[in-house]
Amino acid sequence: MTSLAHSPSIPPVSAATTPSPLLQVEALTKRYGSITGCEDVSFELRAGEVLGIVGESGSGKTTLLNAVSGHLEPTSGSVRFDARRHGLVDVYGLSEPDRRRMQREDWGFVHQNPRDGLRMRVSGGANVAEPLMNLGRRHYGEMRQGTISWLARVELDLNRIDHKPRTFSGGMQQRIQIARNLIHQPRLVFMDEPTGGLDVSVQARLLDLLRELVRDLNLAVILVTHDMAVARLMADRLMVMKGGRVVESGLTDQVLDDPQHPYSQLLVSSVLQI
Amino acid sequence: MTIANEPAVTTQAGSPERYYNYAYLDEQTKRMIRRAILKALCIPGYQVPFGSREMPVPYGWGTGGIQLTASIIGPDDVFKCIDQGADDTTNAVSIRRFFATVADVATTENTTEATIIQSRHRIPEHKLTAGQVMIFQVPQPEPLRGLEPREMETRAMHAYEEYGLQYVSLYENISAFGRIAATAGYPVMIDERYLMSPSPIPKFDNPKMNNCPAILLFGAGREKRIYAVPPFTQVRSLDFEDYPFEIQTWEERCALCDAEGSYLDEVVLDDAGQRMFVCSDSHFCGERRAHGHAGVMAGHTLDQIDTDGPEEKAR
Numbered sequence: 001m002t003s004l005a006h007s008p009s010i011p012p013v014s015a016a017t018t019p020s021p022l023l024q025v026e027a028l029t030k031r032y033g034s035i036t037g038c039e040d041v042s043f044e045l046r047a048g049e050v051l052g053i054v055g056e057s058g059s060g061k062t063t064l065l066n067a068v069s070g071h072l073e074p075t076s077g078s079v080r081f082d083a084r085r086h087g088l089v090d091v092y093g094l095s096e097p098d099r100r101r102m103q104r105e106d107w108g109f110v111h112q113n114p115r116d117g118l119r120m121r122v123s124g125g126a127n128v129a130e131p132l133m134n135l136g137r138r139h140y141g142e143m144r145q146g147t148i149s150w151l152a153r154v155e156l157d158l159n160r161i162d163h164k165p166r167t168f169s170g171g172m173q174q175r176i177q178i179a180r181n182l183i184h185q186p187r188l189v190f191m192d193e194p195t196g197g198l199d200v201s202v203q204a205r206l207l208d209l210l211r212e213l214v215r216d217l218n219l220a221v222i223l224v225t226h227d228m229a230v231a232r233l234m235a236d237r238l239m240v241m242k243g244g245r246v247v248e249s250g251l252t253d254q255v256l257d258d259p260q261h262p263y264s265q266l267l268v269s270s271v272l273q274i
Numbered sequence: 275m276t277i278a279n280e281p282a283v284t285t286q287a288g289s290p291e292r293y294y295n296y297a298y299l300d301e302q303t304k305r306m307i308r309r310a311i312l313k314a315l316c317i318p319g320y321q322v323p324f325g326s327r328e329m330p331v332p333y334g335w336g337t338g339g340i341q342l343t344a345s346i347i348g349p350d351d352v353f354k355c356i357d358q359g360a361d362d363t364t365n366a367v368s369i370r371r372f373f374a375t376v377a378d379v380a381t382t383e384n385t386t387e388a389t390i391i392q393s394r395h396r397i398p399e400h401k402l403t404a405g406q407v408m409i410f411q412v413p414q415p416e417p418l419r420g421l422e423p424r425e426m427e428t429r430a431m432h433a434y435e436e437y438g439l440q441y442v443s444l445y446e447n448i449s450a451f452g453r454i455a456a457t458a459g460y461p462v463m464i465d466e467r468y469l470m471s472p473s474p475i476p477k478f479d480n481p482k483m484n485n486c487p488a489i490l491l492f493g494a495g496r497e498k499r500i501y502a503v504p505p506f507t508q509v510r511s512l513d514f515e516d517y518p519f520e521i522q523t524w525e526e527r528c529a530l531c532d533a534e535g536s537y538l539d540e541v542v543l544d545d546a547g548q549r550m551f552v553c554s555d556s557h558f559c560g561e562r563r564a565h566g567h568a569g570v571m572a573g574h575t576l577d578q579i580d581t582d583g584p585e586e587k588a589r
Binding site: 096097100101119121122123125126129130133134135136138139140141143144161162 | 420430436441443445446448450516
């Protein structure tokens with residue numbers, strides 16, 4: 001890590017409980033020609049841990065997320081993941097079919113805009129069941145049951161299971177997307193501003209739901225957000241990014257209550273108070 | 275100026291002039307298409323890209339099928355062309371005349387006599403035999419296209435055998451209709467490797483492709499793809515464990531030839547709700563009637579139309 005502003009006396013969260021990390025990112029750098037996307041980012045993530053990445057727009061959050069999630073090959077550095085099928089492997093060292101299969105089996109990706117993460121032409125129920133079919137399940141009745149129980153879990157009206165996503169509100173679409181990304185029991189879920197663009201009350205309920213699911217399923221989550229309140233509620237640890245670099249990282253409460261880096265201080269102090 | 279001394283150009287079959295650019299396409303094009311066909315036969319179900327040419331008919335009227343036929347046809351061939359099972363529809367008659375003109379081949383409406391059968395959306399009721407080639411006109415070769423619009427992505431899905439997405443369409447069917455209601459262009463797995471769209475033939479015809487002794491060639495002119503099912507290849511229609519694949523069935527029999535278990539078309543007869551069911555395969559139906567089979571509406575005016583006679587009579 002480039003600069004760990006906090007004193008080393010505070011151990012990383014859950015380091016003692018789970019010995020081996022689920023995800024190891026080392027010196028990850030992505031450049032677009034002469035423009036830096038993200039530079040020299042390193043971190044580890046363990047099961048059940050929620051890592052928040054905060055920063056202003058253009059700070060490299062999404063580049064980092066895409067590079068870690070196997071969608072954008074980094075310029076240098078490595079991403080290693082403890083896959084069910086392969087053990088601890090370099091994500092970009094896998095062949096493309098293996099990597100795609102690992103992404104299907106072990107990961108979920110919740111997009112900011114549900115239109116990016118859902119198939120808008122097929123019903124909500126089919127959207128939720130699709131990951132199961134991608135994993136080779138071929139029994140309609142079982143998949144239907146799984147879909148229904150997940151829709152109930154994300155508090156959606158079961159009578160609307162066969163409606164197209166466009167007939168749902170933004171918050172409901174986002175809940176379909178969350179169900180779709182959790183039904184196949186992933187171990188790591190990437191979330192890119194999962195509550196962005198939703199009104200405050202819907203956002204609060206969705207965050208509540210997400211927090212509950214993450215705890216219940218012992219998920220590891222990488223959460224990109226520019227909303228400090230979301231970070232405070234969801235994340236165990238925070239990384240603050242600026243200009244593609246991690247300028248500060250540590251426990252969420254620590255970073256938000258006692259920011260050390262000038263940029264973190266600016267970020268925390270610029271949150272609107274009511 | 276007189277041209278009396280110039281040698282008369284002969285277009286007789288067998289003469290050297292005829293063999294240059296025989297069957298409409300130039301030799302280089304036919305060679306390119308034949309190479310694509312060979313590759314398609316080697317990788318059953320795989321869509322081989324090819325340089326589709328402009329044809330003297332619009333896209334959607336069978337440009338892919340015509341190019342395939344033109345590339346494999348020879349003067350010894352007997353050519354049959356059907357449109358939705360019928361030999362006597364405009365599209366079928368035009369294409370059959372086209373090849374009679376440009377390739378000097380014998381044409382027929384008899385399925386068993388034909389060596390090349392070009393088809394728009396049906397497989398004949400008669401069992402195909404070794405030595406026959408079925409040619410299908412394909413509007414959309416990519417079975418996954420309706421669900422995944424990106425070509426890059428669908429190619430990767432074929433390469434890595436990621437076919438879970440196709441089941442989403444079947445899932446949608448069951449959740450909407452309580453059964454797999456898709457009837458035409460029902461997706462199939464070829465030799466348990468490639469997912470293939472069998473062109474919009476009714477799913478009634480899907481089982482006929484399995485272990486078929488004939489060669490099945492598929493040509494998509496606009497989409498510039500050729501694919502094939504070689505003889506005796508496994509063709510499995512997709513389904514769910516609890517919703518197995520089923521073909522269409524009818525309570526009625528053919529009103530003209532009394533056939534049971536053939537693919538029937540519903541024909542509306544008047545505004546009062548009168549209708550009849552007749553075989554979609556016109557040769558099959560005509561042959562049965564010639565053998566003395568008679569359905570409940572035998573003798574109806576539609577029965578008088580000769581669908582089995584020589585082509586000149588039909589014109």
